[in-house]
Amino acid sequence: MSKPSIPQGTRDFSPQEVRKRQYIFDTLRQIFELCGFQPLETPAMENLTTLTGKYGEEGDRLIFKVLNNGLHEKKDGDKEKLAAEWDKMLSKPYSSPIVTERALRYDLTIPFARYVVMHQNDLAFPFRRYQMQPVWRADRPQKGRYREFWQCDADVVGSTSLINEAELLYIYQAAFKKLQVPVTIKINSRKLLAALAELCGMPEKMMDITIALDKLDKIGWIGVAKELQERGISDDGIWQIEKVINVKGTNAEKLVAFADMMQHSESGMAGINELSKTLEYYREIVSADKEMISGIAIDISLARGLNYYTGVIVEVVCAHPDVKMGSIGGGGRYDDLTGLFGLKGLSGVGVSFGIDRIYDVMDELKVFPAQLTTGSTALIINFGGENEIYALHILQHLRNAGIAVEIYPDVAKFDKQMKYANKRGFAYVLLPGDEEREKNMISIKDFNTGEQKMQSVEMCIKLLSVSK
Amino acid sequence: MSKPSIPQGTRDFSPQEVRKRQYIFDTLRQIFELCGFQPLETPAMENLTTLTGKYGEEGDRLIFKVLNNGLHEKKDGDKEKLAAEWDKMLSKPYSSPIVTERALRYDLTIPFARYVVMHQNDLAFPFRRYQMQPVWRADRPQKGRYREFWQCDADVVGSTSLINEAELLYIYQAAFKKLQVPVTIKINSRKLLAALAELCGMPEKMMDITIALDKLDKIGWIGVAKELQERGISDDGIWQIEKVINVKGTNAEKLVAFADMMQHSESGMAGINELSKTLEYYREIVSADKEMISGIAIDISLARGLNYYTGVIVEVVCAHPDVKMGSIGGGGRYDDLTGLFGLKGLSGVGVSFGIDRIYDVMDELKVFPAQLTTGSTALIINFGGENEIYALHILQHLRNAGIAVEIYPDVAKFDKQMKYANKRGFAYVLLPGDEEREKNMISIKDFNTGEQKMQSVEMCIKLLSVSK
Numbered sequence: 001m002s003k004p005s006i007p008q009g010t011r012d013f014s015p016q017e018v019r020k021r022q023y024i025f026d027t028l029r030q031i032f033e034l035c036g037f038q039p040l041e042t043p044a045m046e047n048l049t050t051l052t053g054k055y056g057e058e059g060d061r062l063i064f065k066v067l068n069n070g071l072h073e074k075k076d077g078d079k080e081k082l083a084a085e086w087d088k089m090l091s092k093p094y095s096s097p098i099v100t101e102r103a104l105r106y107d108l109t110i111p112f113a114r115y116v117v118m119h120q121n122d123l124a125f126p127f128r129r130y131q132m133q134p135v136w137r138a139d140r141p142q143k144g145r146y147r148e149f150w151q152c153d154a155d156v157v158g159s160t161s162l163i164n165e166a167e168l169l170y171i172y173q174a175a176f177k178k179l180q181v182p183v184t185i186k187i188n189s190r191k192l193l194a195a196l197a198e199l200c201g202m203p204e205k206m207m208d209i210t211i212a213l214d215k216l217d218k219i220g221w222i223g224v225a226k227e228l229q230e231r232g233i234s235d236d237g238i239w240q241i242e243k244v245i246n247v248k249g250t251n252a253e254k255l256v257a258f259a260d261m262m263q264h265s266e267s268g269m270a271g272i273n274e275l276s277k278t279l280e281y282y283r284e285i286v287s288a289d290k291e292m293i294s295g296i297a298i299d300i301s302l303a304r305g306l307n308y309y310t311g312v313i314v315e316v317v318c319a320h321p322d323v324k325m326g327s328i329g330g331g332g333r334y335d336d337l338t339g340l341f342g343l344k345g346l347s348g349v350g351v352s353f354g355i356d357r358i359y360d361v362m363d364e365l366k367v368f369p370a371q372l373t374t375g376s377t378a379l380i381i382n383f384g385g386e387n388e389i390y391a392l393h394i395l396q397h398l399r400n401a402g403i404a405v406e407i408y409p410d411v412a413k414f415d416k417q418m419k420y421a422n423k424r425g426f427a428y429v430l431l432p433g434d435e436e437r438e439k440n441m442i443s444i445k446d447f448n449t450g451e452q453k454m455q456s457v458e459m460c461i462k463l464l465s466v467s468k
Numbered sequence: 469m470s471k472p473s474i475p476q477g478t479r480d481f482s483p484q485e486v487r488k489r490q491y492i493f494d495t496l497r498q499i500f501e502l503c504g505f506q507p508l509e510t511p512a513m514e515n516l517t518t519l520t521g522k523y524g525e526e527g528d529r530l531i532f533k534v535l536n537n538g539l540h541e542k543k544d545g546d547k548e549k550l551a552a553e554w555d556k557m558l559s560k561p562y563s564s565p566i567v568t569e570r571a572l573r574y575d576l577t578i579p580f581a582r583y584v585v586m587h588q589n590d591l592a593f594p595f596r597r598y599q600m601q602p603v604w605r606a607d608r609p610q611k612g613r614y615r616e617f618w619q620c621d622a623d624v625v626g627s628t629s630l631i632n633e634a635e636l637l638y639i640y641q642a643a644f645k646k647l648q649v650p651v652t653i654k655i656n657s658r659k660l661l662a663a664l665a666e667l668c669g670m671p672e673k674m675m676d677i678t679i680a681l682d683k684l685d686k687i688g689w690i691g692v693a694k695e696l697q698e699r700g701i702s703d704d705g706i707w708q709i710e711k712v713i714n715v716k717g718t719n720a721e722k723l724v725a726f727a728d729m730m731q732h733s734e735s736g737m738a739g740i741n742e743l744s745k746t747l748e749y750y751r752e753i754v755s756a757d758k759e760m761i762s763g764i765a766i767d768i769s770l771a772r773g774l775n776y777y778t779g780v781i782v783e784v785v786c787a788h789p790d791v792k793m794g795s796i797g798g799g800g801r802y803d804d805l806t807g808l809f810g811l812k813g814l815s816g817v818g819v820s821f822g823i824d825r826i827y828d829v830m831d832e833l834k835v836f837p838a839q840l841t842t843g844s845t846a847l848i849i850n851f852g853g854e855n856e857i858y859a860l861h862i863l864q865h866l867r868n869a870g871i872a873v874e875i876y877p878d879v880a881k882f883d884k885q886m887k888y889a890n891k892r893g894f895a896y897v898l899l900p901g902d903e904e905r906e907k908n909m910i911s912i913k914d915f916n917t918g919e920q921k922m923q924s925v926e927m928c929i930k931l932l933s934v935s936k
Contacts, residue, residue, distance in 0.1 A: 003586075003810075004515075004518055004582045004585055004586055004809045004810075005515060005586070006510075006511055006514065006515065006518075006582075006586075007511065007513050007514065007515055007569070007570050010511035010512075010513055011511060012508070012509070012510050012511065012583055012586075012587075013507075013508070013509040013510075014508070014587075015506035015507050015508060015597070017509075018507035018508065018509050019507060022497075022507070029490075033843055033844075033872050034867050034870070034871075034872045034873075035867070035872075035874070036843065036844040036872060036873065036874030038483035038843050039481075039483050039486035039487060039490070040480070040481070040482070040483060040486065041480070041481040041485075041486050042474075042480050042481075043474055043475065043478035043479060043480065043616050044478075044512060044572075044602065044604070044616060045475050045478055045532075045604070045615075045616065046474065046475070047472075047473060047474065047475055050472055050474075061537070061538070062537070064513075064534050064535075064537070064570075065534070065535040065537075066532050066533070066534055066535065066572070067532075067533040067534065067535050067567075067568055069529070069530070069532070069533075069606040070529070070606075071557055071558055072557065072558055072559060072560050072561055072562075074558070079558045082554075082558055083554065083555065083558065086550075086551065086554045087551065089539055089540065090539055090540055090542070090547045090550055090551065091540060092540050093540055094540070099535075100535055101475070102475050102532075104512075104534070114472045114474075115480055117472055118471075118472055118473070118474075118480075119480075119482075124888050124891035124892045125888070126876075126877060126878070126888075128874070129483070134512065136512070136513070138537040138538075147513075148511050148512060148513065156877070159877045159878050160878070161877035161878045161879075163850075163856075163860075163875065163877040163878075164877050167877075281860065284857050284860040284861065285860050285863065285864055286864065287861065287864055341472045342471075342472075375501055375504065375506050376501075376504040382631075388631075389752050392631075392749065392752040392753050393752065393755060395753065396753055396754065396755055399502050399503070402502070403502075404501050404502045404503070404504060405502075405504065406503070406504030406596070407631065408594075409594060409624070409627045409629035409631040409632050409635075410594070410627050410628070410629045410631075411629075420592050420593070420594075423592035424592045
């Protein structure tokens with residue numbers, strides 16, 4: 001028998017990991033629900049036709065396709081077709097519906113759009129939904145990149161109000177505050193990027209400028225300038241861009257400076273207005289709370305992908321100096337997502353949380369609540385016979401008081417039971433022996449201090465209630 | 469563009485459905501954690517070799533296999549092999565690893581066994597785990613049977629103590645009490661079924677007797693007797709079986725009667741002892757609480773599948789007279805599950821919850837908490853201008869008090885906003901107009917009574933806190 005293993009790029013989550021991940025999910029869910037976002041779940045498998053052609057050629061390559069069942073039970077004629085289709089699949093990027101009609105979800109965005117279109121007559125718009133589910137991609141696995149990973153998205157569709165953008169900023173800030181992860185939220189508008197291209201006198205070069213600027217963090221201005229040149233931006237254009245990205249100051253100061261530079265660009269003024277209004281709404285939502293306002297910074301080099309977004313865009317990075325990690329969240333305004341499935345003109349705005357990276361950051365910052373580690377607070381040692389029965393009564397008393405506690409089920413040697421307690425990492429061990437049973441009390445051993453003390457069951461409940 | 473749809477046998481879960489399902493999952497999670505069970509999550513995809521050969525021929529047919537990626541990018545020699553393997557797959561039940569090396573999880577049991585074997589050196593035994601994840605089967609979809617459905621399992625491996633059986637009974641009772649689903653838990657031992665075959669003088673016929681008896685609920689004794697005859701049980705044997713299944717009374721009375729009938733069967737006496745000890749432990753755990761004890765009934769016709777279980781077996785059915793539904797949970801003791809992956813002699817016992825059926829029963833009994841329906845408690849109407857800003861302040865006040873509330877993001881016509889509120893089913897609508905803003909108050913419209921009243925924000929918080 002070969003040693004069992006799991007597919008490359010997938011993970012088992014141990015009890016500790018599940019609890020910590022659950023803590024993140026629960027925290028986000030609470031905030032989403034508080035803000036009127038509604039949960040949605042879609043199936044792991046979608047029709048392959050729902051997914052193909054939505055993620056570009058590279059994306060299509062990474063979709064996990066599910067083989068149709070019962071192939072060998074087909075009729076001879078069908079088998080001939082299956083063989084021919086297989087031949088075609090081996091020769092080019094193509095998927096035959098008689099070979100594979102289903103595929104695993106590649107993201108949560110397309111299933112969401114598909115859902116909205118299917119249920120457009122039942123839904124109340126604006127529709128705010130959140131969704132936290134795994135997605136699958138046949139990417140080459142590497143550190144921090146998995147073939148099964150979780151996405152967590154919150155979107156509002158059917159409203160163009162910038163209150164939505166402001167509410168999503170609030171959700172980000174509230175969530176990361178609750179999770180104890182210090183963050184900077186970069187904010188920009190795709191309209192300013194368009195205006196930048198206009199400033200260079202090359203509106204058709206917006207994508208080139210965006211792609212180059214996106215690398216500012218990584219390669220610095222010299223590198224970006226070189227790439228801009230290679231992409232055919234004139235020297236004057238590059239100089240215009242440099243002036244804009246060199247604008248420093250508060251968000252308000254930046255907006256004033258941009259307005260000065262872009263006063264002749266319709267797109268630029270629309271972008272400035274959009275950012276200014278979003279930040280104003282946000283300020284009102286948080287009642288000008290300084291802690292909630294600080295950490296939101298206009299960054300004109302922020303690009304966020306290429307074809308998707310049309311208005312405000314945001315990106316979240318961890319602001320802790322010791323943490324080296326890319327973005328842990330991002331999103332923005334898009335138009336016409338549901339147009340892909342025939343429902344035109346539904347504007348939307350959304351953000352996503354990078355669950356795996358947030359987990360890693362929280363682990364590094366040690367901000368997960370301690371009790372997530374063990375689960376149960378205490379182990380009750382099983383001395384057998386009458387003491388076993390007494391132990392079961394103690395067990396029930398504690399559980400009725402809401403204290404998570406286990407009994408060692410077998411009457412094993414004391415050492416073996418203590419070894420188990422140690423390996424599991426319990427804070428306390430309870431020892432219901434003869435004396436304890438006769439006195440109707442219980443001895444508690446504190447695993448940190450090594451101290452042991454006989455107490456009433458009521459005192460024991462009090463002690464464990466505090467420490468859980 | 470064709471109308472979007474989802475694969476047959478899969479489901480989208482609407483906000484209301486997700487919340488209700490989440491309520492079930494959260495309730496179960498709480499009880500598992502209270503009882504020291506630890507969460508585990510395994511990947512959706514397993515290596516195909518991990519799954520095949522574990523579920524019988526019929527099971528293997530129903531496994532969803534995932535196509536390997538990058539087929540058309542292979543070298544010519546590999547493509548020839550791929551074509552040959554495909555040919556083989558079309559001619560017989562066979563899966564080539566170069567065509568499909570991964571498959572979707574078929575249940576949670578095999579992945580659990582695989583996990584335990586992989587982590588045997590790190591785990592503290594006895595290992596108690598719970599797992600709540602979807603599984604996939606290419607079954608023919610029909611009412612109540614899906615191709616993607618959720619399983620929820622709790623198991624203890626590495627302990628033979630019957631305290632485990634008793635704890636799992638407690639988990640069932642505590643869970644269904646919390647979920648407000650009245651249940652009967654049938655309990656039996658596979659050893660008694662073996663003894664029944666011995667009573668007939670045909671120990672080798674245990675499976676035949678089990679299969680026939682399993683149908684008692686459906687076809688009655690006459691039907692069972694007929695099937696027993698067809699399966700080669702002698703008339704005397706059938707009469708012996710009839711005597712045993714006709715034993716009525718309390719659990720204690722049944723055990724006495726069985727002991728009398730099976731006194732010469734080692735297996736029978738072991739089964740009786742097992743049931744008696746399990747019920748005794750359970751009685752101690754629940755401190756002889758009558759409500760918790762009632763509803764657990766020994767049922768010697770309970771069979772629970774064929775090859776898997778070796779000791780105590782249980783099955784849960786809804787006890788409400790109006791609910792017609794098969795079992796909503798079941799489980800039992802098994803030996804050597806991990807033997808499949810090379811780790812011998814690890815006894816285990818587990819139960820599972822039928823999430824989809826429990827959901828249906830709870831819906832029918834109307835026992836889901838009412839607030840799961842809408843999510844947010846109130847909608848704040850957006851009158852625009854200064855009133856919009858005032859509305860944002862109200863919004864924040866309420867959220868800070870933990871009240872889930874939404875603002876209509878756009879300055880739309882009043883009728884449109886009220887129509888939205890109605891469709892979403894809010895209990896209250898808040899109306900921050902000129903007068904309210906000037907007086908620093910808020911009008912609340914109760915959607916049930918139609919009443920509208922202007923109040924202080926503090927009073928509004930009090931009112932909504934009670935009703936949420």
